[in-house]
Structure formats: C-alpha cells, structure tokens
Amino acid sequence: VDIWSAQCSECFKWRVIPEKGDYEEMRCNLVEHPFACNRLPEGSCDVPPDIEINNERVWMIDKPGIPTPPRGFERNVFLRKGCARCDCNYTTPCGKNLRANADVAAFLKTNPEEYGHLKGEDFSFSVPKILLE
Incomplete structure (x- = not known):
C-alpha cells in the first residue's frame, strides 16, 4: 500500500x-x-x-471498524501475485510476524507480562476488498 x-x-x-x-x-x-x-x-x-x-x-477498500493496531504492533496488508487477493499480518514490537488469530493467541500466551492487557479482539485479519474494473 x-x-x-x-x-x-x-x-x-x-x-x-x-x-x-x-x-x-x-x-x-x-x-x-x-x-x-x-x-x-x-x-x-x-x-x-x-x-x-x-x-x-490497484484499489482496495477496507472494512470500517477494524481496530487500530496495539501500540508497537504494525498491521500489514500484502497484495498477492496477480493482484487478485491480499493477505494481512501483524508485526510485533520484537519483529515476529503474526499471520492468524492462532498466532496472536500463542504470542499473547507466551508474553503475558508485556502483552497481558491485549486480547484477540485487538487484532483483525480482515483484508480489504480489491476493486475490479
């Protein structure tokens, strides 16, 4: 983007x-x-x-209401080869990529001291809709 x-x-x-x-x-x-x-x-x-x-x-339209990434995390959207689909992941403050809700749950579980205040709902892997001609 x-x-x-x-x-x-x-x-x-x-x-x-x-x-x-x-x-x-x-x-x-x-x-x-x-x-x-x-x-x-x-x-x-x-x-x-x-x-x-x-x-x-290529134009993509996001869904409204996607949560702002938690502080220190970055939400990334990648267009796949061929421009027909896209993927979403989060980069953690330590550089680890989270690609699905299961990755978020595992990351939060293994880092409760630093990220215990976060919940799975703080992350969204919803991808934008690609506008076709």
Whole structure:
C-alpha cells in the first residue's frame, strides 16, 4: 500500500490521508464518525479531489471498524501475485510476524507480562476488498 485515502461522506471525493496511523484511527471509528473533508487540516468539499479511482494502481477498500493496531504492533496488508487477493499480518514490537488469530493467541500466551492487557479482539485479519474494473 503506497497511498492511504478516504472518501468523504458528504461530497464523495477521495482525500489522501498522509499518515498510516491517522488512516488506521479514522478507519477504526468510521461507523461512529464518518469521514468528511473538513476533518483534514484546511479540508473542504469545495476543492477538487486529491486522487481519482483509475486503472493506474490497484484499489482496495477496507472494512470500517477494524481496530487500530496495539501500540508497537504494525498491521500489514500484502497484495498477492496477480493482484487478485491480499493477505494481512501483524508485526510485533520484537519483529515476529503474526499471520492468524492462532498466532496472536500463542504470542499473547507466551508474553503475558508485556502483552497481558491485549486480547484477540485487538487484532483483525480482515483484508480489504480489491476493486475490479
């Protein structure tokens, strides 16, 4: 993923979200707080869109409500060869990759002192929907 973006719920224009963390926070709360252009600094529905959906790149649409990754963890989405599917994993603060809920459960169980406050629900392996032409 090289560009994070969101569609305004009022004017339906696409806006670039500069930081991955800001995008993840917005996606987590999208149901309760739909994205609107005015949430961005100097944002307005009156200006042209930042980006348009086209065939120059593969477009993927995330599900709303995916939890923001726990502090120190990174949620990664990978497009598979052929661009027909994608995968999701989490990188832990110590660099270990977690590819499924079972990996998360095992990691939390073996590291209760550091991560005992986390639950499986803090992680989501839901992958974005790939938009086809």
